[in-house]
Every structure is written in structure tokens, then in C-alpha cells.
Amino acid sequence: MRSTFGGVEIASRALQANQTAINVVGHNVANVNTPGFTRQRVQIVAADPYTVPSLVSSRPGQIGTGVEIAAVTRARDELMRQRLQDVVGGQGMLTEMRDLLERVQAVYAEPTSGGLSNLLTQFFSSWQQLSVQPENHGVRTAALQSAHQLTAQMSNAAGSLDQLQRSMSNRLDVVLGEVNRSAQEVAALNGQIRLSISAGERPNDLLDRRDALLRRLGELIGAKSHEQATDAGISTGTVTVTLNGFALVQDTHAVALPTEFLLQDGVPYLTANNQRIAVTEGIVGGVLRSTALIEQYRDELDAIARTLIEQVNGLHAAGYGLDGYTGRLFFAGAGAHDMAVHRDVNGRPERLAAASPPDPGQAAAPGNGNNARSIAGIGTQRLFGTNSLIDQYNANVARVGADLQSVTTQAENRARLVEQLDHLRSSVEGVSLDEEMTRMLTFQRSYQAAARLMVTLDDMLDRLINGLIR
Amino acid sequence: MRISTGMMAQSAIANVQTAFERIARSQEQMGTGRRINRPSDDPVSLQHMMTLKNAIQRTEQFRRNAEETRNFLGVTDSALDEAMRLVRRARTLAVQAANDTIDASVRANLANEVRGAILQLGAIGNTAYGNRHVFAGQRTLAPPFEPAAGGGFEYVGGRSTTGDADLIAQIGPSDMMVINTTGDLVFGSAFAALHGLRANLEGGSSSLISREDLPAFDEALTNLMGVRVQVGSSVRRLENVVQRYESATLNYTQIVSRIEDADIARTAVDLQTAELTYQGALAATRIGFQQSLLDFLR
Secondary structure (H helix, E strand, O other), X not given: OOXXXXXXXXXXXXXXXHHHHHHXXXXXXXXXXXXXXXXXXXXXXXXXXXXXXOOOOOOOOOEOOOEEEEEEEEOOOHHHHHXXXXXXXXXXXXXXXXXXXXXXXXXXXXXOOOOHHHHHHHHHHHHHHHHHOOOOHHHHHHHHHHHHHHHHHHHHHHHHHXXXXXXXXXXXXXXXXXXXXXXXXXXXXXXXXXXXXXXXOOOHHHHHHHHHHHHHHHHHHOOEEEEXXXXXXXXXXXXXXXXXXXXXXXXXXXXXXXXXXXXXXXXXXXXXXXXXXXXXXXXXXXXXXXXXXXHHHHHHHHHHXXXXXXXXXXXXXXXXXXXXXXXXXXXXXXXXXXOEEOOOOOOOHHHOOOEOOOOOOOOOOOOOOHHHHHXXXXXXXXXXXXXXXXXXXXXXXXXXXXXXXXXXXHHHHHHHHHHHHHHHHHHHHOOOHHHHHHHHHHHHHHHHHHHHHHHHHHHHHHHHHHHOOO | OOOOHHHHHHHHHHHHHHHHHHHHHHHHHHHHOEOOOOHHHOHHHHHHHHHHHHHHHHHHHHHHHHHHHHHHHHHHHXXXXXXXXXXXXXXXXXXXXXXXXXXXXXXXXXXXHHHHHHHHHHHHHOOEEOOEEOOOOOOOOOOOEEEOOOOOEEEOOOOHHHOOXXXXXXXXXXXXXXXXXXXXXXXXXXXXXXXXXXXXXHHOOHHHHHHHHHHHHHHHXXXXXXHHHHHHHHHHHHHHHHHHHHHHHHHHHHHHHHHHEXXXXXXXXHHHHXXXXXXXXXXXXXXXXXXXXXXXXX
């Protein structure tokens, strides 16, 4: 026998269910711009029908008992998420490298007249000029000036590269700090999510937050994640985060990474828990690879500066100045960073050793420009294999440009791929306002209908209770 | 494909950004007039271009060396011209003096004139281009002919025996040129002829003048002529070199500009296309967000 008030219960359930559904719509609309938010859906099911089937039933059959909300789930695209996780590490690395190498490229100031290619040529030209006018003070002063310009740009370039290196070690500290914080948060969320799931709930928003962190960890350091093995066939909901085989987060425990990097055969690695972790991806990977590249560029620049200093000084020390003295150095310093015009000749144009050694017993002659000509000749000597000093420098700059060009292309392609995958993911997971509005209208109408039902039932009961007995 | 609201916004931002980037790139090329503004724009062409620019600069320097040298030789040449005129004039004096019949007062006048010629030749020997004495070997800063006792001059410039005779100019990658002749070699015979004439005039031996001095003058003239011919051929060589370098520089510059310069017509078209795309992206954004279901709900 059915209860008199069964209908009221159905109406009440309908009101509740539709209200819940509208709240979910509200949640979706409210989070339309929240990064990492996955739209949620109510699973509406018909409630269990009244009476289980039996042989003695005298009813026409089962009678429905209304509606209920089975679950609120996330509209999730697991496949796209996995593919995204695989590619964001590379994107983080390439984007970081592009940004850093762009700053490196600017250091060289090529192709401008302020670049070393022009300044080196100008320097040797000024000695060439000196070789035909060794007595001329103006020409001597011009030679000193071009040397000043050259050393200024040389040490400026080296200093800028050094500064970039330093800023990158700061960047590494910051990024690894974020990695450690994110890993800890993932571990904490793992705990909350497991608790929630074991209580039979669906912690949708916690899961979203953890997913966003996992993606960020991918971008930062190329970490991958997978659902942890189930506990007796039931998923605990926790994830394990790994870094090239090293478990960064396991269950509710996160390993704090040190910010110190070590090098083996030029490959940087981290050590944690006595394990060696190679970092090849993510922003960290990008910073490390850029550091190695900049180190190489810096060495190349140093090689050029060193060769220039040695060659010019060697010849200059053997030559004679207008004042008749010899044995002076032209450049001071040991590399690009501390290269300068030597104090012996700085501001003393007459001391430039343009003259070759005189015959024994003779004084150096002012018209002798032979040594200046020899020094000018350094510019075209093949000091680097088949390359002259300037050719070598030009090749280095072209290499910097080629490295950046290739990284830029790769970064663009990778960004496009990530964008496409994000689109596909968003196509499933993203909130559409029009869609939510449609649902809102639907649930609103259903709610109104259920309310109408309640009023009708009330009327019926009123007639029954107050109308029959007068 | 289901389109979410966030996706729309993201695509709109990405599209506008891409279109704007294209405009910026075209605008940079247009503004600078250059296709290569940084190494990564075209590393291979950049290297080629830089090498060519270095070559242009080096060539320019050799051209400057050649021009400097040509000026130096120009000064040398006019000094030699002057010296030859002086020696020729002295020779006519010698011819006059070789005549036995001239009297002592005329002879004294002639001797006086010869003494003047010696001083003049000394001044010519001390000719300078700027502060460089052109006949002083490498000892360019001091006058090579110093007045000596007895009204003559002593040569104190550089000599090959002291290793400081030659001024060398490099006018090409492996093109060296000795640009001077030392004063002793240029004017030695002329001074000797003048001194001989003066001595014979003062000593009164006319017969020696025709026997010794006239041949000495001829020899001095031949010597000066020889030096002048050499200078002339050097100047011609330098002029050829300068001309060659000028056309080489022009060629190189044209190649550099072909590599480096933006094709203005094409860049202008690119810029216009980029602008159109940008406008399209903006319009698409506006239309995409113009209406939603919300507009129809009251």
C-alpha cells in the first residue's frame, strides 16, 4: 500500500535535485575564468522504485519515487591531460631558453657599428693607418681611441654574459622554490583527496587544484605523474609525481630538492635522497641548458680576447715608441672581462710602438711604421684554424643566432602543439556560458514544475482533510 | 567540436597577439630598412654579411693608405721638379762660366748665385709633407740636410747602411711599396756638382768647369730624372689601386645591401597583409563575444 504523502516526497526530492543542479550550474558559471577548473556535471537518476518485485504483488507494477542526484562529476579528458603533461615540460624548457638566449643575443649588439666585428676591424685599420703615418699624433690618438672602444665593448659583453649567468642562478633558486612548494602542496592534497574518497565523496575542486599543480610541475621541471596503485582494487585517489624515475611526491610525502646543481661531463644533475636526478626538461632544464650554452659563448669570447691580447702585446713589446723606448705592453688583462688598454700606453699616444727595432747602435726612427703594419696584420692572420680573429668572432655570433633561431622555431611549434591540446581538452572540460544558461533554464523550469506539483498535492490534501469532514 | 567560453577568449587573445607580432616584425623591417636586425633573423646570411663588411673596411683602409701615399709622393714629385729646374739653371751658369773671357766681377756674381742655389737645394731637400720630411728616410721628423761649415749641407737622414732608409706603405693584403728615396741618393750628385762649380768659380779655373762640372750637372740631372720617373710610376700604380678599391668597395656594398636590406615593396605588402589579419582578428573577437544566450534572457 502506498503512503498518502508519497507524492509530497516526490515533489520535495524534485525540488532538492533541481536546486542542487542549479547550484552546480552556478558553480560552473562562477568559475568560468578559473584556470584549471573543470566543469562539473550532476548525474541525475530516477530514485529507486517502490516495492521490490514479488509474486504476491497486487499492484500494476513498480511505482517511481522521484529523482535524486547520484553524483557531481568532473567532465574530464584524461587522454588530453596525459598528452599535455608529456609536452609542457618541453615547452617550459624551450620558452625559457628562447627568453634567455634573446638576452644573450642582445649582448653582442650585432649587426651594428657598436659590435665587436666592426670594432675589431676598426682597431686593426687604425694600426694600418698608423703604419703609413707613424709620426702623426692624431693618428696615434685615433688608434688608442679605437682600442678603448674595443676593450670597452669586449669587457661589456663579457660582463653582461656573467651577469646573465648570475641572474640565472637566482632564477633557478626561485623556480626550484616553486617546485618544492608545489610538490608539498600536491602531497598535502593527496592526503585530503584520499580522505575524501574513502568517505565516499568526490573532491572535484581539490582534484582540479592538484591537476593544476601537476601541470605547473611539468612546466617547471618536466615532472610526470600517474595515479597511485589501487588499494585492494579501490583507487585511493593519490598520485605519484616522478622526475626521470625519481619519486618527487609519493602519497603524502614530498622530497625537497636542493638548489645546488652538480656537473658530470657537462651534464648538470641534482642530488636528493642519495639519488642522482638528471633534469632535462621544464624551466629548470631550460635554465641549465642555457647556462651551459652561455658558458660556451663566454669561453669563445675569452679565447678571442686572450688571443688578441697575446698577439698584440707580443708584437707591441718588441716595437719602439716615438720616445725611443721599447718593451711596453699594449693591452692589460687576461681575458674578455678585464681587457683594457695598458696603463703604460693609456693616454700616451707617443708610446705606441709603431716602429720595428732599429739596427744595433741606432735610435728608433719616427718614420718607421713597420711594427704598426705587423700589428695590423694580426687582423687577417689565421689564428683559429683557417679563421682569422674576426672571422672566428663572426662565426661565434652566427652560432649564437643559429642557436636562438632553432630554439625559437622549436618553442613556437611546441607552443602551437600545447595550444592545440589545450583546445581539445578545453573542448571537453571548459565551461560554456551558453550551455550553462540553457541548463539553468531547464532546471529552473523543472523546479517551478515541482513547486507546482507541491501546490497541487497540498490542494488535494486540503480537500481530503478539511473538505470531507464538515 | 564543443566550444567553451574560456577557449574562445584564449583563441581570441592568441590570434590578436600573433597578428600583432606580425605587424611588429614587418614594421621593424620597414622602419630600419633592414631584413637582418639581429643574428637570429638569418644567421647564415649574417655571417656572410659581417665578413663582407669587414672586407669593405679593410679595403677602405688600404685605399686610405694608398691615398695618403699618393699625397706623399705628390709632394716628393714637386720637390724633385723644383730641384731639376734649379740644377738646369745652375748648369746654364756653368756654361756661362766655362767661357774664359768673362771678367772677375761677373765670375764673382756667378759664384754668389751658385752659393744661393746650394742653399735653395738644401731647402728643397728639407721639403716636408705635414711634419714628415720626405727625403729623410725614416728620420722624418728632423730636416735631413743640416747646414755644414763652408756653406754646404750635411745629410743626417736615414740611410740603408743604418737600416732606417725605407718608408713602406701597405696598399693591399700583400702589396708593400717603398715610397721614398733618401736625400743623399737624390741630391748627392746635385750638391757635388754645385760645390764643384762654386769651387772652380772661386778658384778661377774655367777649363775645369767645362771638363768636370758640366758632366757632373748632366749626371745630377739624370739621377734626379731617374728618381722622378720612379715616383711617377708609383703614383700611377697607386691611382690604379685606388680605382680598383673604389669599384671593389662598391661591389661589396651592393652585395651587402642585397643581403641586408629589406625588400621595401614586399615588406610594404607584408605589413598591409599583417594589418589586415590584425583587423580580422579584432573583428572576429568582437563578433565572437557580441552575443550570448544572456542577451535573450529577461
